Amino acid sequence: MxxxxxxxxxxxxxxxxxxxxxxxxxxxxxxxxxxxxxxxxxxxxxxxxxxxxxxxxxxxxxxxxxxxxxxxxxxxxxxxxxxxLPRQNLLQRQDGFGQIKAVAANVTQLIICLAVEPAPNLFLLDQYLLSAQQQQVKVLIVLNKADLLGAGDSDPFDLLKIYQPLGYPVLQTSIKSGLNIDRLQQLCIDHTNVISGVSGVGKSSITKAILPQQDIAIGELSEANKEGKHTTRTSRLYHLPLGGQLIDTPGVRGFKPVFEEGLPISAGFVEIEQQAQHCQFSNCRHVNEPKCAVRLAVESGQIQPSRYQHYLKILQENPS
Ligand SMILES: Nc1nc2c(ncn2[C@@H]2O[C@H](COP(=O)(O)OP(=O)(O)OP(=O)(O)O)[C@@H](O)[C@H]2O)c(=O)[nH]1
Ligand SMILES: [Mg+2]
Ligand SMILES: [Zn+2]
The missing domain is CATH 2.40.50.140 (Nucleic acid-binding proteins)
Structure with missing residues (x-):
């Protein structure tokens, strides 16, 4: 040959x-x-x-x-x-047993796929954002199944309210109506994208909407608990018609971050990192230290309570 x-x-x-x-x-x-x-x-x-x-x-x-x-x-x-060959990066997570699982290599953009149903878990979202920050990967938050939103229900999970001001793009999509599928494709150009999220949010449906000629399995949600049935079993990389690649992945149950040495947890929470420079102590962990600017910002509503609670939870799970 x-x-x-x-x-x-x-x-x-x-x-x-x-x-x-x-x-x-x-x-x-x-x-x-x-x-x-x-x-x-x-x-x-x-x-x-x-x-x-x-x-x-x-x-x-x-x-x-x-x-x-x-x-x-x-x-x-x-x-x-x-x-x-040497990797630009390796997107990794810890599974429920603390084992490190490699997700994909040489990735430039992580598409965090959420859906109206099954409803988003914002702790999981914050874990994804932290992982992306630790591994230097750009992020795109997608809320799929927007066709299931009621009239006037434009931001039911506060994704636009909480995450857009932090600089994270949030895109509502629908396979049923075709909403923003073209826009999503545009945002994927020139990137090696990996799409991740819990089972049933529509990762493979989105992949198939962009690549209709590909044979991609789509699953039903369970009638009993409205969760996905883990239809996609192995990740697969596809080339996108307008350029770039998309890696469709199996549904996850969690996305516990793998920490890079020297990067504190707060580095994954942009607004906490920003306020931290005003704390009295340079090594403030923002838990119960006096004159903590982060806690003051939470009290005054500048930092969303859910983000701070998730920061504390990750800190507690990963005492250094
Ligand atoms: N209403 C609605 N249903 C959708 C949409 N996108 C996907 N679905 C449905 O959601 C179900 C799950 O879709 P999949 O694409 O298999 O989900 P997945 O995220 O790939 O799931 P796993 O492979 O199990 O991780 C299917 O019944 C799809 O038809 C959407 O935009 N609107
Ligand atoms: Mg799938
Ligand atoms: Zn502090």
Whole structure:
């Protein structure tokens, strides 16, 4: 099979990053991880005219996730990934047992998908925002199923009221009416987007609305508790028609942040971080210290009580 040609710049960048893997070796090919399931990884060659290839990998390579750039070899019958190229970032969370779960790599925008039904959990939202801040990923908050909002019910969960003033974009969408699907697509251009949220909010429905020709499974909500049924089992990366990529992910039950060294929890709460500079003590944790500007701002209504409560809860769960 003909070897794809890399531009000088690509070759230089990849070579510099990965000196141990020789891309001049004609057996080595660069590609992107599209999905990972059952011990096998689907890799898209950088030359997208080539078909995707199912690869095995050595367990000592570490975790491979959607968005990873890899080097693989096309051994007859047994294509294998031999190396993961250095990541720009790795979006991670902790599961209910405190285990770190990698979500996606080389992500530039996290689409936090909420819905009118099942209704948003603002603690989960604040955990997402903190994770995005820790891992230097831009954020877009989506409230899907806007068709279920009653007339005059423009902001029932206070998302616009609380989050827009903090600088987070909030977009209401609907698959049923098509509301803001074009706008969402525009906001995805030039980004590697990952869409995440609890089961049933419509992550795959949004993906399918942008990519109608793709075979993407959509689930029903349970009649009993109006929760999703965890329809999407593995993440998958799609190329968007207007540019950019979108990684659809399985529904989460939580998104407990993984902390970067040296970045305090307050760094994930922009308004707390801003007020913190006026606290009497530079190491104030804003719990019960005297002359705490953050607590004063909560009392005066400058900081939303729910945001402060969530900050305290995360602080309590993660004593340093
Ligand atoms: N009314 C309404 N229903 C929607 C909308 N978007 C999705 N749904 C419905 O919500 C249900 C769940 O949709 P999915 O796209 O499977 O949800 P998901 O977030 O991918 O769920 P998991 O894969 O389980 O994490 C389906 O019955 C969809 O038809 C919307 O904008 N309005
Ligand atoms: Mg899904
Ligand atoms: Zn303080």
């Amino acid at each position: 003909a070897r794809r040609r890399l531009s000088q710049q690509q070759r230089h960048r990849i070579k510099k990053a990965q000196q141990s893997v020789n891309l001049d070796d004609e057996n080595n090919y660069p590609g992107t991880v599209i999905s990972h399931h059952g011990g096998e990884v689907e890799v898209e060659p950088i030359d997208q005219d080539q078909p995707n290839i199912a690869c095995k990998f050595r367990s000592n390579l570490g975790t491979l996730v959607c968005g990873d750039r890899v080097v693989y070899q096309r051994h007859k019958n047994a294509p294998a990934i031999i190396s993961i």
